[in-house]
Amino acid sequence: MSEPTEPVATGQEPPAGQEPPRGRDGDGMGGNGAGAGETAAPREPATAPDEDRAGELAAEGDSTDFLGLSRDESVELLRLMILARRVEEKTAEVYQMGKIGGFCHLYIGQEAVAVGAITPLRSDDYLITAYREHAQALVRGITPESVMSELYGRVDGCSGGYGGSMHMFSKELNFMGGHGIVGSHLPLAIGAAYAVRYRGGDQVCLCFFGDSVVNIGAFHESMNMAARWGLPVIFFLENNAYGMGTDIRRVAAADELVQRGKAFAGLESVVVDGMDVLAVRQIMDEAIARGRNEKRPTFIEARCYRYMGHSMADPSHGTYRTREEVEKWRSDDPILSYRRRLIDAGRLTAGEYDEMDRTAIEKAEGAAEFADASPFPEPSAVYENVYSDEYAHGIARRDRWRKEFS
Amino acid sequence: MAVITYREALNEALREEMDRDEAVFIIGEEVGEYDGAYKVSKGLLDTYGEWRVRDAPIAELGFAGLGVGAAMVGLRPVVEFMTWNFALLAIDQVINSAAKLYQMSGGQYNVPIVFRGPGGAALQLAAQHSQCPEPWLSYVPGLKVVAPATAHDAKGLLKAAIRDNDPVCFIESELMYNTVKDDVPEQEYVIPIGSAAVKREGTDVTIVTYAKMVHQSLAAATKLEAEGIDVEVIDLRTVRPIDVPTVIESVKKTNRAVIVEEGWPACNVGSQLVDDIQRDAFDWLDAPIARVSGLDVPMPYARNLEKLVFPNADHVVEAVRHVCHVN
Missing domain, CATH: 3.40.50.970 (Thiamin diphosphate (ThDP)-binding fold, Pyr/PP domains)
Structure with missing residues (x-):
């Protein structure tokens, strides 16, 4: 790590049964509280985390030359992380106001992954992901207004209000969604990569997923086919250490999750610090080149952390992790640490940062106002988009008592 | 050809x-x-x-x-x-x-x-x-x-x-x-999804079926012809969407319906078709709709037991006789 002064999060636990400390951070980031359930006493995870996440990293961010990025390019990475953070904070706020329904999984804490991994892609590359994808949609280029409108279930949403939090799409941006069944989209990712080889193209397909996926059959089936057939897919594991409320080490028989990829001949499998945007970007540059030029897949395990609960319905901490653990990771915040690097390198001033942050907050506010004003879908839209061509005798014929559609 | x-x-x-x-x-x-x-x-x-x-x-x-x-x-x-x-x-x-x-x-x-x-x-x-x-x-x-x-x-x-x-x-x-x-045909052709086919025209009873059971139903129709019962056989060909208009038109002509399919009887294609027919042709029916299907059990291996589970032309003949009030 290039910032040795920062404490690196580990799993040092307080005594079992100790009440978590109260109060909020003053750094202005990640600040929507820890969610519900704070009364639960923490206890030790069944398997205590015992590794420094930076312990065996294959790549580290280069703070001296910023990977050859120009000043503006390097600052843009920060801008995108701040925007993602502020939009998610606004999302949490309006969710609690009842503006957003259903499940809502926030990305706060993992911004370095989305920005580091997505920004080096070309516009004709493919991107597919799971259900914690609002920030990834933003970084790929879906506007905050469109993301927020989708969360509100309105016509201006990127999926027209049909998908919601978990199902954001943009065919124009090759953003292949937002998938809600854990692990189900990995086979889709290799399908897109298969189509690239089929057509003789040089795109790659970036596929994000969480740590729980390593135990799912589709993970192994997809890696096997991608490696065997030379499919240009990047399997990007965001290891935030918990599948909902279960420490991955309690349910995965692996010392390190990256080992799972090493079972497949031809699948380059590497670890990266997911809290370091430049490290992520650097390892993605290598994976993209491997896919484009060598037609080989890559498996990246990024070690990162979500500050919030699994979804808006879940506590940030309590039975499965301690407040102290969350605080330790937050003290190595990807936005604040990258901000410091840019300032130390003379690429950013504190005033510019504040201005960028104000702009992000305004965009998030504006997106929420836009979404609130966007119309709900017309009732007649309920039968649209079920089939892409005319259904033989109409799909509404069995609903004859539902006069609102007739 | x-x-x-x-x-x-x-x-x-x-x-x-x-x-x-x-x-x-x-x-x-x-x-x-x-x-x-x-x-x-x-x-x-x-x-x-x-x-x-x-x-x-x-x-x-x-x-x-x-x-x-x-x-x-x-x-x-x-x-x-x-x-x-x-x-x-x-x-x-x-x-x-x-x-x-x-x-x-x-x-x-x-x-x-x-x-x-x-x-x-x-x-x-x-x-x-x-x-x-x-x-x-x-x-x-x-x-x-x-x-x-x-x-x-x-x-x-x-x-x-x-x-x-x-x-x-x-x-x-x-x-x-x-x-x-x-x-x-030698020349190219495409059959639209969602269109049923009348595989045998008749006036006394409509059999609605698909896949393998089309052949069992046609065999049953031949047997029934000898008894003086003129059977119409509709092959759905597509089970979603179902070509309901073709089925209804036939039932309105014959006033009787038997639905034949291979699989289990609960919540199957026939269950849905019964609903479609009763809603669109209730007043035309002269008898309750009959359904022939496989038995409601996992398929056993033994040859004689498998034969019992699988619906055949004789079962179809029985069902047609029933809706025609012939014993």
Whole structure:
């Protein structure tokens, strides 16, 4: 790590049964509280985390030359992380106001992954992901207004209000969604990569997923086919250490999750610090080149952390992790640490940062106002988009008592 | 016209569509070097190469999903399940991905994919290899479900399925691959999905059926003709969407209906058809609708027990006599 002064999060636990400390951070980031359930006493995870996440990293961010990025390019990475953070904070706020329904999984804490991994892609590359994808949609280029409108279930949403939090799409941006069944989209990712080889193209397909996926059959089936057939897919594991409320080490028989990829001949499998945007970007540059030029897949395990609960319905901490653990990771915040690097390198001033942050907050506010004003879908839209061509005798014929559609 | 087998008809359809559209490829277990577990894809690997005829590992979930992903970006995959029983391993991709993506994406990503393979009982394959998937699949909005009974229909409907812009589940039959042979035109033709066919015209009773049971029903109709009962046989060919107007028109003519299908009786295609008929032709019915199906048990292995479970022409004859009040 290039910032040795920062404490690196580990799993040092307080005594079992100790009440978590109260109060909020003053750094202005990640600040929507820890969610519900704070009364639960923490206890030790069944398997205590015992590794420094930076312990065996294959790549580290280069703070001296910023990977050859120009000043503006390097600052843009920060801008995108701040925007993602502020939009998610606004999302949490309006969710609690009842503006957003259903499940809502926030990305706060993992911004370095989305920005580091997505920004080096070309516009004709493919991107597919799971259900914690609002920030990834933003970084790929879906506007905050469109993301927020989708969360509100309105016509201006990127999926027209049909998908919601978990199902954001943009065919124009090759953003292949937002998938809600854990692990189900990995086979889709290799399908897109298969189509690239089929057509003789040089795109790659970036596929994000969480740590729980390593135990799912589709993970192994997809890696096997991608490696065997030379499919240009990047399997990007965001290891935030918990599948909902279960420490991955309690349910995965692996010392390190990256080992799972090493079972497949031809699948380059590497670890990266997911809290370091430049490290992520650097390892993605290598994976993209491997896919484009060598037609080989890559498996990246990024070690990162979500500050919030699994979804808006879940506590940030309590039975499965301690407040102290969350605080330790937050003290190595990807936005604040990258901000410091840019300032130390003379690429950013504190005033510019504040201005960028104000702009992000305004965009998030504006997106929420836009979404609130966007119309709900017309009732007649309920039968649209079920089939892409005319259904033989109409799909509404069995609903004859539902006069609102007739 | 040439008489060819059901299997040959499917092979012709695949070849014609692969020649017509370079986006069409086939993936599945044994489809390439082995020429297909049931030889439906015979010779395709030699003609089209490994990227268009892809031998998959035994990983139904994975290769079905690969097809969905490829379809999202514009290819037209034909995913072969060695049998539909094995498709249960892939049902998440069929239902949660293929059937839903068009709507979840607000109409951005349609999924032009065909999932195909044999379904239903063959000969003493026991409980795990003898299932009819049509009711499970036709429950799902977003899917189309096709189950042809003749070589002619198999060819024309598979071509339509491959050209369709939505996911189509195409159910064939081990027993029909070789034994069903009929006239297939020399010139190209496509049969629209969602259109039933009147396979035998009659005036006294309507049998509504599909797939293997079309043949049992036609055999029953021949027997009943000798008894003076004139049977109309409607082959649905597609079970989602069902061609309800054709069924209703026939029932209004005959005033009696018998529904015949191979699978289990609860919540099956016939259950739905009874509802459609009673709603649209209640006043025309002269008798309660009768249903013939397999018995409500997992398929046993023993030859005599399997025979008991499987519906046959005699069962159909009994049901027709019942609705015609003939003993």
